Amino acid sequence: MTTFAQLTHDQRAHLTGSEEAGGVWCLTTDPRKVRALLEGLRPAFDYPEDLTCIDTGGELRVFCRLWSTAQRQAVHVSLTIPRSRGHLPTASDLWRGYEWQEREVFDLFGVQFDGHPDLRRILTWEGFPGHPLLKDFVVDNDDSSWEIPEQTDQEIIDLLSRE
């Protein structure tokens, strides 16, 4: 059984801040330390609940929530990165469930996850201009120039047979 005091003591080298709020352990870190922190959390926190991002306007706040099924304890890990060309190490090799979550954050916010096995767009389509959940993304309300992309039979077969 890990306690908050013990965890923050063990991981203090990888933290830039920590607090306990509403029973949840909230940890803040930075892009260089996050990988070591997540590796340290992996044995106890086996269930990856969420990984998402917030565009605050000045910077991107990437945020993940982990759950310990044995201890019934949630931990939040958050860090900030610059809005353009942000890089983070992947966590998808630690928690397989983060593979698609990271693809989503890449798709919608443009965050690059180094070491991700298959960092493609997941919600929008190949060739989509920009990253739509960034605050400075300009939505084109005019559909008059929009056309359905024509797919050949071979393209569809390739799409379906891809793992």
Added chain:
Amino acid sequence: MGVTGDQIAAACDKVPGGGYILARLDDVLNWARESSQWPVTFGLACCAIEMMATGAAHYDQDRLGIIYRATPRQADLMIVSGTVTKKMAPVLRRLYEQMPEPKYVIAMGNCASGGGPYYYDSYNTVRGVDLVVPVDIYISGCPPRPEQLLDALIALGQSYKKEHALKLARG
């Protein structure tokens, strides 16, 4: 012009020997088409829940001969129920193209009819499925009630009566 099952039975009784009836082939074919509309479902969002409710016991679409098909190749019409995204549009078009003639499309709900609440400031919504496939009937509502879908299906069935089924079959 339309005939119902009751009328046919009554007419047959009057004919000596009972077994024969004279009718225009168009009328008979259109009556058959009207009485067995098989939609391919295109449930995309919350409208699909209302579509399922229409098919379930309370509204019982089956009593009108409306039976959902899981393949476009056996379908007469497509019920597009929900928000069509630009990523889904090519799939929708492809399924529509696989349906045999004559074929019809019902745009169910505001999203399918014209983008609905996603008309403004949406990066991925098709503002009306009529940009992708030709639409025969639009249903308003967000989502429409099952009665509205039934009304649309019955109205579509009635509209067959104006068509020449034989010409349609020849293409």
